[in-house]
Amino acid sequence: MNGKGGSCLEKTVCVIGAGIGGLTAGAYLAKHGYRVTVLEKAATVGGSAGWYVRKNRLFPTGATLAFGLEEHGLLRNMLNELDIDLPATELLHPMDVVLPGKTISIYKDSLDWEAELKKTFPEHSQNVLNFWRNLTKIGESVLAFTETRTALPIETFSGLADILRFVFHHPFSLMRLARFSSYTVEDFMRKYRLEQVTPFRQMLNVQLIDAVQTDVSEAALLPASLALTIYRRGSFSIQNGIGEISKRLADRIEGLGGEILLNSPVGSVSYNKMEKQWEVQSPKCKASFDIIVNNTGVLFGYDPSKAQNRNPDWGAFRLDAVLKEDICRGPLRGKKLPFAYQIVPKSEHSKILREEAGPLYVTFHPSLNKNGETVAGEVMMTASIHTNPKEWILCTKEEYKNKKEKVKNAILSEIEKMMPLKEYVIDAEAGTPLTYQRYIGKAYVGGTSLTVKHAVLKPKSVRSSLPQFYIAGEQVFPGPGTLSSALSGYYASMAVMEDVKKHDYHSR
Ligand SMILES: Cc1cc2nc3c(=O)[nH]c(=O)nc-3n(C[C@H](O)[C@H](O)[C@H](O)COP(=O)(O)OP(=O)(O)OC[C@H]3O[C@@H](n4cnc5c(N)ncnc54)[C@H](O)[C@@H]3O)c2cc1C
Missing domain, CATH: 3.50.50.60 (FAD/NAD(P)-binding domain)
Incomplete structure (x- = not known):
């Protein structure tokens, strides 16, 4: 151990x-x-x-996608140390990022991922690839440090000893970490003249807001490098x-x-x-x-x-829906579906959603009953979006009810643009930051922005x-x-x- x-x-x-x-x-x-x-x-x-x-x-209360469960992954190692067995399914195509006018598929395989980057950003492909390859190296250094299981800030002699061991075993990683320690993601984008490339920026923002609770302009490069490249190490769904x-x-x-x-x-x-x-x-x-x-x-x-x-900065608004399985035979038939979608709401659509801080994060799963058994004829969809809890806490009862209904409908309409959905909905229920407050004691979820x-x-x-x-x-x-x-x-x-x-x- x-x-x-x-x-x-x-x-x-x-x-x-x-x-x-x-x-x-x-x-x-x-x-x-x-x-x-x-x-x-x-x-x-x-x-x-x-x-x-x-x-x-x-229904899931929030998270759906797991990380660190690959062999020798950070979470897998901890579970092994605790003698816990946890089957998990590796996702080769974990996510589609849906931008206005562009969809980018995130793949586990590095070659598939680079091909996708080239296809999506043809005018900037060399800079984008260089950005990504160097981001991956930084992510590897962050991971190497994380694997030493050294907690920050350093407060004890044993923590100091861990750092010294890291310096000894990974001198280049340490130099890289030191060099980029004060960088935001945007600073790093500037090196590759990508900071003004709107769809590239949007793609990074969408992922960063979910993973580190802030966008390229503020996200620290070091944790962000791992968050953005972790899909190549492995992402997992759990039965x-x-x-x-x-x-x-x-x-x-x-x-x-x-x-x-x-x-x-x-x-x-x-x-x-x-x-x-x-x-x-x-x-x-x-x-x-x-x-x-x-x-x-x-x-x-x-x-x-x-x-x-x-x-903490954010709360979550979520929508949990049960859909008729026919959606898989109809609009989704034959489609190679990712595990999740991160959707940037299209501007013309819903003013309400733009007041929330996209992206919209959507996943589809088998429908399970309370005993964990699959329910025939149904699939389940969960969608969530960042929101400011204050806007919900300060509402009157009537305003709260109206706002909840509006955001719920706006989310459904937003997904509808990707696939005809509404006619397949059997049941859909929304939760707001006040729902989180009621059930898990906090309206603000997701910790502090990194x-x-x-x-x-x-x-x-x-x-x-x-x-x-x-x-x-x-x-x-x-x-x-x-x-x-x-x-x-x-x-x-x-x-x-x-x-x-x-x-x-x-x-x-
Ligand atoms: C909508 C959403 C989607 C997400 N998606 C992902 C994802 O796909 N992948 C991912 O890795 N992460 C995801 N996250 C983030 C992830 O779920 C959290 O960061 C993580 O689960 C937080 O775990 P925690 O132990 O810090 O706290 P929590 O899970 O918040 O646990 C705190 C616990 O304390 C309990 N509690 C509160 N007050 C009291 C009290 N007074 N007495 C006793 N108990 C109390 C609560 O009921 C709760 O069980 C998502 C989060 C949300 C909200």
Whole structure:
């Protein structure tokens, strides 16, 4: 195991929030002998990479596409270390980016991808290829660093030792990372005179807004290089949905003697200085713990001056629909479909959608019932778009209802332009940032945008300013996405173990 754990002597840990970050932290800690209790607000695990049941159908709560599950991939290695088996289907054609007047297919195979770039940007093909090849090299260096499992910022001697080892083994990668550390993606585009090429810029923006929560003008080149090139390493769909990752992590925690309490939102936590214990209250748990790992993205009223979370930027509006399977025989017949579509709304279409921050992210799946069995005669479609939660929070009830209906119809119409869809819809239900607030406790999802400041200069640590209190999830290093959240959970568990070894917190 790639662990740095110290002796835990039955320390008790409360993981608040059963998102993929918290569960990863809990699983590593349980594996190292900690007594882990996970308290989760919702009725299922997985948070925004989980699932929910409506009208006997299983819908994803957010994420659908998984990364890092290839052999020796970052997530695969973590799951192996935790003795978790997770079948996943590799996607050779994970995505189509649909721009006004152009569709660009993203392929796993490098040759197919380069051919697609040449075909789509014929007037700039050499610059585009050079941009992409060099971006790939930067992405490889970022990956090499990530594979050392060094958490940023560096706060301990062992972190420093990890960096020195990296310098020793990858001197060229380090030089590359140092050289581009202050670059935005736009700075890098300038080197290839591509910053003014509108469709190229749009294609990058669409992917970056989903992956790092901001566009080329602000996205830090280092994390963006990995996000943009990761499809060549591998992207995956998971039978029964991405929530299966969290389900298996939760099962593992229980298998190791930990407990998972669902429908158990934590209302308050308080620190008992004398006992050096955290007192935690939820409907199903009133107990003291040596250590807290907070994976919720909410503060619990503690230490607001040194807020654990930067304000995240976005919320999500989503549409979950059940369609008649006939759509596959009709409009989609014989089409080579990607797993997902990222669609830039066409300008003439819907004013409403342009007020939201595209792209529209759409996936099609088999329709599953609540037991995970395929429902004959149906397919499922999920669509989501970034939106500003404030616009929903500040609405009156009437305005909220109207806006929700308008955005829902605009999304359907936008997809309709790609394929005739409306006549196949059996059922479609929308969720807004207030829906997320209600079910997973936060209206803002997706963490903070990975700008140079947030990702490189001041990455957010898994350690908080509070004693024995750690943070995991999309709001801390390395940032948004299921793979990053899982890594943050790993980093949080390692920080706990290192600190326990150093300070030997008293357990009762
Ligand atoms: C619409 C959408 C689509 C996405 N698509 C993808 C994708 O395709 N691929 C990808 O890799 N990533 C995707 N993401 C991002 C990814 O889902 C998240 O970054 C990741 O799942 C976050 O995990 P987390 O553990 O940090 O937090 P979360 O999943 O947010 O988990 C937080 C947990 O804390 C719980 N909680 C909150 N308050 C309390 C409380 N008081 N007490 C107890 N529990 C509490 C919540 O219920 C929740 O379960 C998507 C996100 C969204 C919203």
